[in-house]
Amino acid sequence: MNSLYVWFWSAMILGSIAWYAILLFYLGVKGAIEIQRMKTTLGKRRAGETDAP
Amino acid sequence: MSLSPIDWMIIAGYLVVCTVAGIRMRKYVTNVDDFAVAAREVETSLGVASLAATEVGIVTVVYTAQMGFTNGPAGATPGVLTAVAMLLVGLTGFVIVPLREARVMTIPELFEKRFGTRVRWLAGLVVILGGLLNMGVFLRAGGDFLLHVTGVSTLAGFEVAVLGHTISLGYLELMMTGLLAIVLVYTVLGGMLSVLITDFLQFIVMGAGIVIVSLMVVWYIPWPEFISGLSEAHEAGQRYAQTAKLETQQMEAAARTIAQTQGKQAADAFLAARTQKQGEDLKAAAGELAKQSVLVDTKSNPARPLTMAHPFNPFASEGLGFGWVLWQAMTAIAVVTTWQTTIARVLAARDANTAKKIYRGTWFYFVGRFCLPGLWGAGAFLYFSANGGLPAGAASDTAMAEFLRIILPTGLIGILLAAMLAAEMSTDSGYLLTWSTVIYNDLITPCLRRPLSDRARLVTIRFVVIAIGLFLIFWGLWYEMSGSVWEYLAVTGNIYLASLFSLLVGALYWRGANSWGATAAIILGACGPLTFLVINAVVGKDSPYRIPGEVAGLAAFGLAFAGLIGGSLLGRAVGKGAPTPAEPIKETRP
Numbered sequence: 046m047n048s049l050y051v052w053f054w055s056a057m058i059l060g061s062i063a064w065y066a067i068l069l070f071y072l073g074v075k076g077a078i079e080i081q082r083m084k085t086t087l088g089k090r091r092a093g094e095t096d097a098p
Numbered sequence: 099m100s101l102s103p104i105d106w107m108i109i110a111g112y113l114v115v116c117t118v119a120g121i122r123m124r125k126y127v128t129n130v131d132d133f134a135v136a137a138r139e140v141e142t143s144l145g146v147a148s149l150a151a152t153e154v155g156i157v158t159v160v161y162t163a164q165m166g167f168t169n170g171p172a173g174a175t176p177g178v179l180t181a182v183a184m185l186l187v188g189l190t191g192f193v194i195v196p197l198r199e200a201r202v203m204t205i206p207e208l209f210e211k212r213f214g215t216r217v218r219w220l221a222g223l224v225v226i227l228g229g230l231l232n233m234g235v236f237l238r239a240g241g242d243f244l245l246h247v248t249g250v251s252t253l254a255g256f257e258v259a260v261l262g263h264t265i266s267l268g269y270l271e272l273m274m275t276g277l278l279a280i281v282l283v284y285t286v287l288g289g290m291l292s293v294l295i296t297d298f299l300q301f302i303v304m305g306a307g308i309v310i311v312s313l314m315v316v317w318y319i320p321w322p323e324f325i326s327g328l329s330e331a332h333e334a335g336q337r338y339a340q341t342a343k344l345e346t347q348q349m350e351a352a353a354r355t356i357a358q359t360q361g362k363q364a365a366d367a368f369l370a371a372r373t374q375k376q377g378e379d380l381k382a383a384a385g386e387l388a389k390q391s392v393l394v395d396t397k398s399n400p401a402r403p404l405t406m407a408h409p410f411n412p413f414a415s416e417g418l419g420f421g422w423v424l425w426q427a428m429t430a431i432a433v434v435t436t437w438q439t440t441i442a443r444v445l446a447a448r449d450a451n452t453a454k455k456i457y458r459g460t461w462f463y464f465v466g467r468f469c470l471p472g473l474w475g476a477g478a479f480l481y482f483s484a485n486g487g488l489p490a491g492a493a494s495d496t497a498m499a500e501f502l503r504i505i506l507p508t509g510l511i512g513i514l515l516a517a518m519l520a521a522e523m524s525t526d527s528g529y530l531l532t533w534s535t536v537i538y539n540d541l542i543t544p545c546l547r548r549p550l551s552d553r554a555r556l557v558t559i560r561f562v563v564i565a566i567g568l569f570l571i572f573w574g575l576w577y578e579m580s581g582s583v584w585e586y587l588a589v590t591g592n593i594y595l596a597s598l599f600s601l602l603v604g605a606l607y608w609r610g611a612n613s614w615g616a617t618a619a620i621i622l623g624a625c626g627p628l629t630f631l632v633i634n635a636v637v638g639k640d641s642p643y644r645i646p647g648e649v650a651g652l653a654a655f656g657l658a659f660a661g662l663i664g665g666s667l668l669g670r671a672v673g674k675g676a677p678t679p680a681e682p683i684k685e686t687r688p
Contacts, residue, residue: 050172050410050411051325051410053410054170054171054172054174054410054469055321055325057171057174057178057465057469058171058174058469058470058472058473059316059321060462060465061312061462061465061466061469061470062309062312062313062316062466062470064462064463064465064466065305065308065309065312065463065466065470066305066309068146068150068305068463069302069305069306069309071143072143072146072147072301073302075142075143076143076144076146076147076298076301077298078143079141079142079143079144080144080294080295080298082141083136083139083140083141083144083294084126086139087126087132087137087139087291088126090137091125091126091128
């Protein structure tokens with residue numbers, strides 16, 4: 046077997062496991078913050094629409 | 099059934115949290131923009147999580163694992179190509195920047211600015227045709243996987259007596275209908291806002307499940323053994339293929355002799371009997387063949403041998419090759435710039451720069467989307483080769499589920515199932531919302547004489563979501579898949595990918611494109627894949643007249659671009675076709 050291909054696929058597969066694990070924590074925290082921010086923005090907008098004459 | 103109370107608790111907990119979180123977002127929906135594009139308030143991390151969750155469904159896991167089972171890691175080539183395409187688009191902004199700046203809700207809406215209402219409507223129709231056919235196999239493929247993991251037969255069910263009539267209900271149909279009902283509830287109520295929140299939860303659950311299961315597979319089959327096992331399996335498979343080829347040649351020679359002496363009918367009967375006998379022999383020798391890395395697919399009738407293609411080189415791997423890789427590369431570029439469920443995140447992004455960031459943040463996720471289930475599939479091949487062959491009724495598309503059911507301990511099965519339910523729900527909700535938005539925005543709206551009120555628009559789009567859900571239940575659960583799942587998905591996707599990709603490039607970057615070229619591109623681009631679907635449905639599985647997926651796919655791209663260029667030049671020559679706007683396409687909404 047061509048070792049270049051073997052190295053390539055090994056890097057892709059093992060790298061993917063590592064990358065998924067990192068993203069899980071990184072996006073888990075940042076995504077939660079962004080959801081809160083989005084809900085606040087939408088909530089303010091909704092309150093503005095309700096208050097409007 | 100191989101589920102313990104802990105597994106059930108994990109699954110139930112996940113479903114309750116996800117449903118409640120989705121339903122709670124309904125209070126923020128006041129108009130169609132909130133419903134379809136989340137008021138364009140999506141930031142980078144949430145966009146990445148949502149895009150990643152939507153594009154990984156159970157069907158994704160099934161077909162990528164099937165590719166890993168038959169072609170080893172080389173089967174993950176489409177994932178690498180998609181990742182590269184996504185990174186390039188994320189760096190350059192090719193297509194997505196002008197698309198986001200146009201502030202449209204769907205791609206066909208952009209075409210109206212450039213080519214007129216008819217092209218928008220026709221493009222919307224092709225998008226829906228390709229999208230719904232593509233989505234049609236999701237439920238059955240997902241249900242098959244879930245039942246295999248739990249150890250329940252996909253044909254199992256029960257009977258109930260209603261008003262004197264006995265009705266048979268299958269577990270698969272009931273389970274997937276229930277799952278779709280949950281998805282429908284929160285998608286209909288909260289639209290894109292609910293989809294985003296549930297996608298985020300599903301991204302976390304699914305990501306955890308994928309990482310844990312992948313680590314378990316690597317722990318179960320250590321990496322050096324995995325690599326050498328695949329190489330040896332491929333070499334053994336090649337030896338078997340040579341012997342089988344000789345036997346087939348001898349059988350065909352004998353059939354020719356019979357045809358000359360006793361006629362064609364006798365020859366056909368001889369071939370059919372021999373093929374059936376070969377199948378029976380394969381079943382009887384399955385245990386011995388497994389020692390030579392040849393597995394027997396007992397789901398097919400007659401049974402057929404399964405061998406490992408070249409596991410590392412996609413250009414030399416059986417069933418793949420240069421033409422296939424080229425088709426996948428074209429499809430990858432078209433998917434990341436044109437696939438409406440992917441583009442929906444671009445259109446919901448806060449601005450064009452955020453859209454580019456979402457792409458740059460997601461690109462490597464697409465490598466794992468193919469590589470990790472592919473790892474499970476390849477692991478299944480090695481496991482069953484070393485353990486007496488495939489279980490009865492298992493084939494390349496279900497081997498991975500059987501393998502995971504065997505190696506995962508209590509608790510982890512629950513996590514895997516919760517992860518796969520998350521994958522299925524996020525994909526279903528994203529796709530339901532996307533296709534309903536296209537139907538509402540590009541098929542219904544252009545036909546209305548007067549614009550609807552905000553409330554009527556919301557009611558209409560919600561009704562369309564429910565209608566698609568009902569279609570999926572009645573069509574999706576009864577569609578019987580044959581052949582490679584990935585090939586089916588890629589070809590049905592190509593019905594609109596080729597047309598719309600050429601149109602998008604033409605609309606955004608070629609001033610000479612006009613409505614004649616656009617119409618020709620849509621019609622010709624859809625012809626290749628539709629011909630593939632019709633002909634391959636009519637001719638037999640082993641017929642020499644079957645059209646290979648790469649021929650249909652590449653023909654679609656070639657025909658679509660030829661139609662765009664040829665039609666535009668012809669339209670210009672006869673003085674027809676919508677005029678080209680003097681300025682580049684910009685915002686269409688306030």
